[in-house]
Amino acid sequence: MTKAAVSRYLDGIRASEPELIAEVERLLEKSRTTPVGDGFIDIITPADNIESFLESMTNLGIAINVVTLWCDCTPNNKDRYGCPHGFGGPRYESGYYSEMCERDPFDVAKSYPDLIADDAAPEDLVNKYNAAVREYVETGIKSRPEYSPCLVPGFWLVVPKAWKRQSYQSRIAAH
Numbered sequence: 001m002t003k004a005a006v007s008r009y010l011d012g013i014r015a016s017e018p019e020l021i022a023e024v025e026r027l028l029e030k031s032r033t034t035p036v037g038d039g040f041i042d043i044i045t046p047a048d049n050i051e052s053f054l055e056s057m058t059n060l061g062i063a064i065n066v067v068t069l070w071c072d073c074t075p076n077n078k079d080r081y082g083c084p085h086g087f088g089g090p091r092y093e094s095g096y097y098s099e100m101c102e103r104d105p106f107d108v109a110k111s112y113p114d115l116i117a118d119d120a121a122p123e124d125l126v127n128k129y130n131a132a133v134r135e136y137v138e139t140g141i142k143s144r145p146e147y148s149p150c151l152v153p154g155f156w157l158v159v160p161k162a163w164k165r166q167s168y169q170s171r172i173a174a175h
Ligand SMILES: [Zn+2]
Pocket: 071, 072, 073, 077, 081, 082, 083, 084, 085, 086, 148, 150, 151
């Protein structure tokens, strides 16, 4: 079994490095996200900025394929919802994000064509992927066994694996 040597989606993204990396990082900062690690997976996004963040990624042509869950552990949420609901996690100005470690994170590729290998127009695939992610975050999440109003998403951006963040929180590389 050989994998397609060319990926229309990834080729398109690679064609505009490094400007695209800089732009993605600008948007990570604008949405006050907390990225875990030094790349572009587990981009923890505050509840108020989810919609604008998803829209900005779609406009840039960046797909999201996996969503992990994080409990937004703030003093307020502790009182209201009994946080934390998960394990440790990265700090931010209002508290920290507690890692839920759910066994089956939402994965768009389970129900849609493989973004990397598919021959369809990348734009169409990005729209499909991000619409599925949006629907999960808005409604699907509520039927999860671990659901609590404190949960926020960690978005996994589909970008070349070698990409590392250059500026935004690039020194905070660990939990
Ligand atoms: Zn919680």
